[in-house]
Amino acid sequence: MAYKIATIVGSLREESYNRRIARTVCAIRGDNLDCSMVEIGDLPLYNQDYDSLPQQPEQYVRFRDQIRAADGILFCTAEYNRGLPGVLKNAIDVGSRPYGQSVWDQKPAAIISGSIGAIGGFGANHQLRQSCVFLNMPVMLQPEAYIGNLSDDDFDAQGLLKDGSTREFVEKIAHAFHDWVDMIHRSRSLLAKDAAHEKAAEKQPQPA
Amino acid sequence: MAYKIATIVGSLREESYNRRIARTVCAIRGDNLDCSMVEIGDLPLYNQDYDSLPQQPEQYVRFRDQIRAADGILFCTAEYNRGLPGVLKNAIDVGSRPYGQSVWDQKPAAIISGSIGAIGGFGANHQLRQSCVFLNMPVMLQPEAYIGNLSDDDFDAQGLLKDGSTREFVEKIAHAFHDWVDMIHRSRSLLAKDAAHEKAAEKQPQPA
Amino acid sequence: MAYKIATIVGSLREESYNRRIARTVCAIRGDNLDCSMVEIGDLPLYNQDYDSLPQQPEQYVRFRDQIRAADGILFCTAEYNRGLPGVLKNAIDVGSRPYGQSVWDQKPAAIISGSIGAIGGFGANHQLRQSCVFLNMPVMLQPEAYIGNLSDDDFDAQGLLKDGSTREFVEKIAHAFHDWVDMIHRSRSLLAKDAAHEKAAEKQPQPA
Amino acid sequence: MAYKIATIVGSLREESYNRRIARTVCAIRGDNLDCSMVEIGDLPLYNQDYDSLPQQPEQYVRFRDQIRAADGILFCTAEYNRGLPGVLKNAIDVGSRPYGQSVWDQKPAAIISGSIGAIGGFGANHQLRQSCVFLNMPVMLQPEAYIGNLSDDDFDAQGLLKDGSTREFVEKIAHAFHDWVDMIHRSRSLLAKDAAHEKAAEKQPQPA
Numbered sequence: 042m043a044y045k046i047a048t049i050v051g052s053l054r055e056e057s058y059n060r061r062i063a064r065t066v067c068a069i070r071g072d073n074l075d076c077s078m079v080e081i082g083d084l085p086l087y088n089q090d091y092d093s094l095p096q097q098p099e100q101y102v103r104f105r106d107q108i109r110a111a112d113g114i115l116f117c118t119a120e121y122n123r124g125l126p127g128v129l130k131n132a133i134d135v136g137s138r139p140y141g142q143s144v145w146d147q148k149p150a151a152i153i154s155g156s157i158g159a160i161g162g163f164g165a166n167h168q169l170r171q172s173c174v175f176l177n178m179p180v181m182l183q184p185e186a187y188i189g190n191l192s193d194d195d196f197d198a199q200g201l202l203k204d205g206s207t208r209e210f211v212e213k214i215a216h217a218f219h220d221w222v223d224m225i226h227r228s229r230s231l232l233a234k235d236a237a238h239e240k241a242a243e244k245q246p247q248p249a
Numbered sequence: 250m251a252y253k254i255a256t257i258v259g260s261l262r263e264e265s266y267n268r269r270i271a272r273t274v275c276a277i278r279g280d281n282l283d284c285s286m287v288e289i290g291d292l293p294l295y296n297q298d299y300d301s302l303p304q305q306p307e308q309y310v311r312f313r314d315q316i317r318a319a320d321g322i323l324f325c326t327a328e329y330n331r332g333l334p335g336v337l338k339n340a341i342d343v344g345s346r347p348y349g350q351s352v353w354d355q356k357p358a359a360i361i362s363g364s365i366g367a368i369g370g371f372g373a374n375h376q377l378r379q380s381c382v383f384l385n386m387p388v389m390l391q392p393e394a395y396i397g398n399l400s401d402d403d404f405d406a407q408g409l410l411k412d413g414s415t416r417e418f419v420e421k422i423a424h425a426f427h428d429w430v431d432m433i434h435r436s437r438s439l440l441a442k443d444a445a446h447e448k449a450a451e452k453q454p455q456p457a
Numbered sequence: 458m459a460y461k462i463a464t465i466v467g468s469l470r471e472e473s474y475n476r477r478i479a480r481t482v483c484a485i486r487g488d489n490l491d492c493s494m495v496e497i498g499d500l501p502l503y504n505q506d507y508d509s510l511p512q513q514p515e516q517y518v519r520f521r522d523q524i525r526a527a528d529g530i531l532f533c534t535a536e537y538n539r540g541l542p543g544v545l546k547n548a549i550d551v552g553s554r555p556y557g558q559s560v561w562d563q564k565p566a567a568i569i570s571g572s573i574g575a576i577g578g579f580g581a582n583h584q585l586r587q588s589c590v591f592l593n594m595p596v597m598l599q600p601e602a603y604i605g606n607l608s609d610d611d612f613d614a615q616g617l618l619k620d621g622s623t624r625e626f627v628e629k630i631a632h633a634f635h636d637w638v639d640m641i642h643r644s645r646s647l648l649a650k651d652a653a654h655e656k657a658a659e660k661q662p663q664p665a
Numbered sequence: 666m667a668y669k670i671a672t673i674v675g676s677l678r679e680e681s682y683n684r685r686i687a688r689t690v691c692a693i694r695g696d697n698l699d700c701s702m703v704e705i706g707d708l709p710l711y712n713q714d715y716d717s718l719p720q721q722p723e724q725y726v727r728f729r730d731q732i733r734a735a736d737g738i739l740f741c742t743a744e745y746n747r748g749l750p751g752v753l754k755n756a757i758d759v760g761s762r763p764y765g766q767s768v769w770d771q772k773p774a775a776i777i778s779g780s781i782g783a784i785g786g787f788g789a790n791h792q793l794r795q796s797c798v799f800l801n802m803p804v805m806l807q808p809e810a811y812i813g814n815l816s817d818d819d820f821d822a823q824g825l826l827k828d829g830s831t832r833e834f835v836e837k838i839a840h841a842f843h844d845w846v847d848m849i850h851r852s853r854s855l856l857a858k859d860a861a862h863e864k865a866a867e868k869q870p871q872p873a
Contacts, residue, residue, distance in 0.1 A: 052297065053294060053295070053296035053297070053298070054296060054297040054298050055298055081294075082294055082296065084294070086261060086289075086290055086292070086294070086335070086336040086339065087261070087329070087334070087335060087336060088261035088262060088290065088336075089260065089261070089262040090261070090262050090263055121295070121338075121341075121342045121345070122341055122342060122345050122380040122383050122384060123379050123380050123382065123383040123791075124333070124338060124341075124376055124377075124379055124380045125332070125333075125338065125376075126295070126338070126342060127294070127295060127335045127336070127337070127338035127339025127340070127341065127342045128294040128295060128296075128335070128339060128342075129335070130329075130332060130333065130334070130335035130338050130339075131294065131335025131336060131338075131339060132335070133329075133330055133332075133335065134329045134330060134334060134335045134336075137329070137330050159783050159784070159785065159811075159813055159814075160783070160784050160785065160787050160811060160813075161783065161784065163784050163787045163788065164379060164787065164791070167587055167590075167747075167788070168332055168333075168376055168379075169332075170586070170587075170590065171331050171332055171372060171376075171583055171586075172330040172331050172332045173598075174331065174583075174586065174596075174598050174599075174601060175330050175331040175601065176330060177598050177599045178598070179595070179598065180590075182589075182590050182593050182594070182595065183590075183593045185590060185591065187783075187784060189783055189784075190783075224644075224648065227648060227651070228640075228644030228645075228647060228648055229644075231644065231647040231648065231651060232640065232643060232644055232647065235643070235647060331583075367575050367576070367577065367603075367605055367606075368575070368576050368577065368579050368603060368605075369575065369576065371576050371579045371580065372579065372583070375539075375580070375795055375798075378794070378795075378798065379791055379794075381806075382791075382794065382804075382806050382807075382809060383809065385806050385807045386806070387803070387806065388798075390797075390798050390801050390802070390803065391798075391801045393798060393799065395575075395576060397575055397576075398575075432852075432856065435856060435859070436848075436852030436853075436855065436856055437852075439852065439855040439856065439859060440848065440851060440852055440855065443851070443855060468713065469710060469711070469712035469713070469714070470712060470713040470714050471714055497710075498710055498712065500710070502677060502705075502706055502708070502710070502751070502752040502755065503677070503745070503750070503751060503752060504677035504678060504706065504752075505676065505677070505678040506677070506678050506679055537711070537754075537757075537758045537761070538757055538758060538761050538796040538799050538800060539795050539796050539798065539799040540749070540754060540757075540792055540795055540796045541748070541749075541754065541792075542711070542754070542755075542758060543710070543711060543751045543752070543753070543754035543755025543756070543757065543758045544710040544711060544712075544751070544755060544758075545751070546745075546748060546749065546750070546751030546754050546755075547710065547751025547752060547754075547755060548751070549745075549746055549748075549751065550745045550746060550750060550751045550752075553745070553746050580795060584748055584749075584792050584795075587747050587748055587788060587792075588746040588747050588748045590747065591746050591747040592746060
């Protein structure tokens with residue numbers, strides 16, 4: 042069975058490396074990860090006054106529906122100025138509101154940060170993790186994915202990572218991400234079954 | 250002499266508490282801080298592809314000009330999801346580019362974070378500081394300004410902080426911010442004079 | 458069944474509030490959490506050269522054994538200088554080495570930060586979370602536990618939290634922490650059973 | 666004139682790369698930076714109960730005196746578990762207390778983080794910066810110094826960086842650090858002179 046994955050890229054650049062990494066992850070596990078790229082570039086900047094509007098901005102409605110429908114979230118993000126790009130944080134903010142209606146709640150996620158520099162977006166990666174604690178999103182722990190020194194040479198004509206050490210690392214991440222989403226969904230379902238079973242057992246007439 | 254201060258509010262809400270705090274800071278030191286509220290709500294989400302356009306988006310041009318003209322920056326920000334609001338980070342990102350043309354460089358700044366919760370936006374405050382290191386902006390150290398538990402009761406009909414402990418704290422911050430901007434500008438100018446003086450002295454004929 | 462919990466307090470002060478909070482958590486869920494206070498004040502400062510000693514410092518051996526034996530970890534920590542106390546980070550560092558022999562791996566954990574200030578140790582809390590990603594420790598997401606404004610008045614003569622809003626909050630955390638450890642251990646065991654079952658099924662002769 | 670610099674290394678390993686980087690910085694600017702390596706490996710783990718002792722631990726007294734005497738601080742630190750090494754944070758904590766007697770106050774500083782990994786200690790670097798805000802220490806902004814991929818090959822038999830790109834980068838940092846300490850001390854002294862001058866001018870009889 043394939044999990045529905047909402048893929049969110051923290052960079053609007055047409056030729057974004059992070060977009061291509063996201064695409065590669067989904068290609069590697071295409072059998073089990075049914076990915077949709079969720080666009081965030083058209084989301085109006087979040088304004089709390091929108092929360093009380095009778096009608097939410099249509100892009101907000103579209104975005105929140107896409108996240109709500111997903112079994113898991115794959116974030117692939119650039120780092121801007123040692124932090125999370127505003128464009129991605131805005132999407133996080135939009136999805137988290139109105140108060141009490143966050144669409145992020147309980148979604149398993151992975152965070153990949155990719156950059157042309159050596160540091161691989163460490164700052165962006167952990168700023169996003171800080172929000173995910175609040176948003177109640179279990180984010181994959183290992184392997185951490187800071188991918189540095191990216192360049193055009195890493196990608197092929199189809200916009201996927203070429204063979205090489207970066208692709209090998211991304212393959213590990215792709216498998217770990219699938220297993221993470223799978224582990225969380227299967228354990229939730231097994232726990233629910235287990236609870237139902239226990240409840241049924243309680244109702245059984247006990248031997249006298 | 251008054252310093253030109255660009256005030257940036259990390260919340261678009263009409264009745265934003267942080268906007269009112271910014272206004273209060275400027276009212277308290279109106280003699281020496283000539284503040285303009287710089288709007289960030291109309292800035293298109295930053296896209297790196299814009300950097301190579303022959304014509305930058307007009308809102309970017311306007312925003313960058315306003316920052317460039319300022320002697321110092323006052324950030325007053327909400328916290329969203331334990332982090333910096335996307336809307337404010339987007340403004341940071343816009344001002345930092347195109348590469349090599351950041352308008353933030355060397356601007357002295359202060360960061361006030363205000364929230365209705367107890368924590369006073371600590372997460373947002375330090376995420377912004379992390380970017381300011383990269384942006385080469387000397388941010389005021391003390392007093393740190395995490396202002397929690399804000400409510401409508403803290404403000405008067407003019408949209409300023411009422412007398413009380415929060416206002417007293419903001420008065421301290423306002424004075425410290427003025428002194429910070431003043432210290433940096435005066436020391437830069439004294440250092441420049443000193444260097445010019447030394448250079449002139451070198452050219453003087455030395456006593457035999 | 459009770460889970461064995463290693464409780465670690467990030468403050469050596471005799472009358473530490475965080476020690477008393479830890480004790481309260483364990484008292485509340487004494488039926489299901491079998492807590493031992495693990496001392497960290499005698500651990501020599503970590504030095505990587507120890508890794509290659511034939512004999513590890515005896516306090517290291519004792520500490521690592523205690524963590525290794527635990528089903529889960531409860532961190533209750535003060536904040537020093539807006540960050541994690543050195544004494545607690547040192548314990549983290551000791552437990553993580555020698556390379557490849559970390560005792561933290563896969564241990565479910567919760568992080569409570571308590572302080573006399575309003576911010577409730579937010580900085581310490583998230584710095585510890587940043588390490589736990591690397592250490593592969595699933596840390597409880599919700600409720601986050603930043604407990605501010607602590608004073609002697611919050612505690613009774615037995616060194617436990619008195620009735621009141623702080624205790625009510627800590628009761629929620631205690632229950633959530635038990636459920637977190639339980640969820641992780643039970644889902645791991647159900648997943649293992651499920652895998653064994655599938656494997657057995659594969660070996661069955663299929664109907665022709 | 667040479668500034669007295671207290672050099673603090675966040676790793677106790679005998680052959681610490683960060684120790685060798687610190688030594689290289691001081692060698693490069695030996696004319697103007699009079700460095701002393703301040704040992705932190707013997708500092709007992711900080712315990713707040715010490716604050717009220719009639720006699721502070723002797724290592725604390727020695728350490729605090731050394732910091733107090735310095736014109737600036739050079740931190741060269743490893744990263745442990747994506748964070749600041751406990752041993753260095755402990756030294757920070759020791760120097761910051763007893764309450765109101767912090768020896769760090771107003772000391773200009775630079776933070777270099779070095780590691781064998783690609784990320785160059787970004788996490789440790791910024792966790793230390795977060796504390797320095799509270800401690801009122803102006804930390805050099807640019808260049809940021811995340812030095813990754815360190816190995817024995819980078820160093821010569823004297824324990825200094827060999828010629829190469831890492832050394833070139835460290836030379837930039839060494840000069841920038843000297844200029845940073847110099848700028849802060851000279852601007853403080855010029856501002857003090859300026860203030861004295863203004864005060865004297867006020868006392869002059871004004872022309873009628």
